[in-house]
Amino acid sequence: MIGDKKIVYSAVQPTGCITLGNYIGAIKNWIKLFEEYNGIFAIADLHALTVRQVPADYRQRAVSFFAQYLACGLDPEKCILYFQSHVHEHTELTWILNCFTYIGEAQRMTQFKDKSAKHADNVNMGLLDYPVLMASDILLYQTDYVPVGIDQKQHLELSRDLAIRFNNLYSPTFTVPEAYIPKQGAKVFSLQDPTKKMSKSDPDVNATVSLIDTPDDVMRKFKRAVTDCDGFVAYDEENKPGVSNLLTIYSAVSGKPIEDIVPMFEGKGYAELKTEVGDAVVETLRPIREKYTDFMKNKDYILSVAKNGAMQASGIARRTLSKVYRKVGLVEA
Numbered sequence: 016m017i018g019d020k021k022i023v024y025s026a027v028q029p030t031g032c033i034t035l036g037n038y039i040g041a042i043k044n045w046i047k048l049f050e051e052y053n054g055i056f057a058i059a060d061l062h063a064l065t066v067r068q069v070p071a072d073y074r075q076r077a078v079s080f081f082a083q084y085l086a087c088g089l090d091p092e093k094c095i096l097y098f099q100s101h102v103h104e105h106t107e108l109t110w111i112l113n114c115f116t117y118i119g120e121a122q123r124m125t126q127f128k129d130k131s132a133k134h135a136d137n138v139n140m141g142l143l144d145y146p147v148l149m150a151s152d153i154l155l156y157q158t159d160y161v162p163v164g165i166d167q168k169q170h171l172e173l174s175r176d177l178a179i180r181f182n183n184l185y186s187p188t189f190t191v192p193e194a195y196i197p198k199q200g201a202k203v204f205s206l207q208d209p210t211k212k213m214s215k216s217d218p219d220v221n222a223t224v225s226l227i228d229t230p231d232d233v234m235r236k237f238k239r240a241v242t243d244c245d246g247f248v249a250y251d252e253e254n255k256p257g258v259s260n261l262l263t264i265y266s267a268v269s270g271k272p273i274e275d276i277v278p279m280f281e282g283k284g285y286a287e288l289k290t291e292v293g294d295a296v297v298e299t300l301r302p303i304r305e306k307y308t309d310f311m312k313n314k315d316y317i318l319s320v321a322k323n324g325a326m327q328a329s330g331i332a333r334r335t336l337s338k339v340y341r342k343v344g345l346v347e348a
């Protein structure tokens with residue numbers, strides 16, 4: 016870790032597939048953040064065990080996610096990248112923080128309520144404990160900023176509450192983290208229902224573009240994208256959500272402002288817009304997909320980067336955990 020730069024921490028569960036929405040709304044911005052801050056980034060493979068996974072698929076997907084992040088430009092020379100399950104301090108701190116979390120607090124989390132309803136046959140302890148594990152992820156690294164989507168803000172609030180509670184009961188131990196909502200970072204909507212965000216758990220394959228879709232798949236999905244019946248290209252989120260979404264995506268991948276894009280389609284129909292956007296996305300994803308394919312041919316490399324990342328992460332995490340153990344009165348080992 017370099018000097019006294021502030022720490023940015025984030026993690027993503029290895030479920031579904033990484034979408035263009037994740038890329039435009041999150042990954043692209045993290046890469047910029049890591050220039051300015053010390054970045055620590057994990058694949059939250061323990062979190063996703065709160066719902067049933069098929070072991071062989073799950074292992075493969077976690078490695079694939081890691082390779083996709085590398086391919087997107089998360090550079091292990093510039094940030095720490097690792098699998099959460101490789102750093103045992105996360106689960107150890109979770110136990111301690113469990114003893115400072117009230118059951119009512121955990122039960123109030125909207126994600127817990129949503130997931131309990133969705134997986135009514137498997138409302139396990141892990142589901143309730145999910146935000147405490149997330150707090151441990153964040154607090155172990157004395158994190159200053161956590162880039163997360165709005166859906167995770169409540170969990171971040173709990174992390175802050177736990178940090179403040181512990182600091183007040185003992186003495187300052189944890190940095191109190193703040194959510195980091197990037198200034199720019201467009202929201203990408205589903206290609207099939209442009210009023211819904213593009214989400215990696217959407218079961219409709221035509222609704223999302225995956226980072227590793229083939230060019231043919233990408234084009235096909237854009238050609239089928241839902242628009243409207245007006246037949247003219249204009250940016251109007253409320254009345255023309257489908258067309259506006261295509262313009263947002265085009266702007267994000269081309270770097271051109273939307274004001275400059277709209278006139279390019281004067282007198283043209285949606286077919287031209289869809290082809291242009293599809294082409295631009297294919298070209299943006301092409302190098303990512305090529306790098307991804309190369310990384311996946313070299314799993315040893317991926318695992319060595321992950322191992323090195325876990326060693327660095329563990330070095331930092333251990334210092335926080337020892338402090339915590341000492342403060343709560345455990346006998347030193």
Ligand code: ATP
Nearest residue numbers: 036037040041163164201202203212213214215216
């Ligand atoms: P899930 O479908 O499992 O809820 P998701 O696709 O919503 O997954 P998350 O893992 O919740 O993705 O989020 C990862 C990051 O990607 C977050 O920072 C989130 O804000 C961002 N993100 C997710 N979907 C979009 C989107 N459609 N547009 C912009 N940013 C997005």
Ligand code: LTN
Nearest residue numbers: 024025026027028059062149152
């Ligand atoms: N719960 C988050 C993933 C996550 C996370 C974290 C995000 C796990 N640990 C620590 C930020 C910091 C999610 O579902 N997006």
